[in-house]
Amino acid sequence: MTRVPALHQQFLDRALPLLQADSRLLGTAVGGSWLRDAMDEYSDLDLVIAVDPAAYESVMRDRMAIAESIGDLLSGFTGEHVGEPRLIINLYGPPLLHVDLKFVSLDDLPKRVEDPAILWEREGAMTRAFASEAPYYPQRDLQWMEDRFWVWIHYTAAHLGRGELFETIDALTSIRGMVIGPLLAIKHSLRQRGVRQIEQYAVDDLLDVIATHPAYDARSCGESALALARAYQRLRDELAPPDLLRRTDAEREALRYLQAEIDRQA
Numbered sequence: 001m002t003r004v005p006a007l008h009q010q011f012l013d014r015a016l017p018l019l020q021a022d023s024r025l026l027g028t029a030v031g032g033s034w035l036r037d038a039m040d041e042y043s044d045l046d047l048v049i050a051v052d053p054a055a056y057e058s059v060m061r062d063r064m065a066i067a068e069s070i071g072d073l074l075s076g077f078t079g080e081h082v083g084e085p086r087l088i089i090n091l092y093g094p095p096l097l098h099v100d101l102k103f104v105s106l107d108d109l110p111k112r113v114e115d116p117a118i119l120w121e122r123e124g125a126m127t128r129a130f131a132s133e134a135p136y137y138p139q140r141d142l143q144w145m146e147d148r149f150w151v152w153i154h155y156t157a158a159h160l161g162r163g164e165l166f167e168t169i170d171a172l173t174s175i176r177g178m179v180i181g182p183l184l185a186i187k188h189s190l191r192q193r194g195v196r197q198i199e200q201y202a203v204d205d206l207l208d209v210i211a212t213h214p215a216y217d218a219r220s221c222g223e224s225a226l227a228l229a230r231a232y233q234r235l236r237d238e239l240a241p242p243d244l245l246r247r248t249d250a251e252r253e254a255l256r257y258l259q260a261e262i263d264r265q266a
Contacts, residue, residue, distance in 0.1 A: 015070035024055035027121030044098035150250035157258040183235040222262035
């Protein structure tokens with residue numbers, strides 16, 4: 001039984017009957033931390049709302065009005081910035097609560113990354129849709145990372161060389177989230193979620209990760225980029241499958257280029 005914070009439960013107690021009253025909607029399910037029984041006062045609510053395919057266009061036109069109708073909406077916007085226009089990202093309150101509402105046609109419901117918990121449904125519609133296809137959560141493998149990592153290190157060093165420190169810091173953050181966090185997840189047999197919760201599960205590696213965070217200083221940025229490369233090499237060598245194609249020439253030249261830029265900052 002998932003332990004649900006009082007604020008989240010109060011929102012659901014108000015919202016779910018209102019969603020059920022809309023005949024165009026066929027059910028609501030919840031995902032994310034709810035499924036891991038890991039909700040706390042800081043958690044958001046990730047709701048998937050199944051829509052009758054015949055009414056999908058009208059629901060998409062009305063989705064902001066639906067979001068406004070189920071709680072005290074302070075602000076909401078569509079999710080094109082994360083490639084998901086079906087998503088409405090909302091802030092309700094006070095007290096403040098982040099709620100994501102994803103409106104999905106019943107025909108598209110089988111394509112999903114997890115099995116959300118169904119909160120209500122009409123005539124088993126969501127249950128049947130989920131039963132028709134297994135969920136698939138895309139995971140990056142080490143070859144994907146090895147093919148990109150040294151190109152990204154050169155790109156980062158080039159920003160450093162130009163004195164574009166904010167760009168350098170952003171690049172380090174992106175690489176950390178796309179490579180180091182996923183490698184730590186692989187190491188601990190967990191789902192890749194960037195750097196989410198690595199403080200809890202990757203304690204033995206935290207000092208290496210902390211070293212990849214620079215100050216707003218050219219020398220610090222260079223040292224953090226080098227620390228990022230060293231952390232990648234260590235994790236890659238620990239986790240690499242036998243058939244990994246190592247980009248040794250790119251590795252050698254990118255590190256040489258980075259070291260030259262670090263030496264220029266001295």
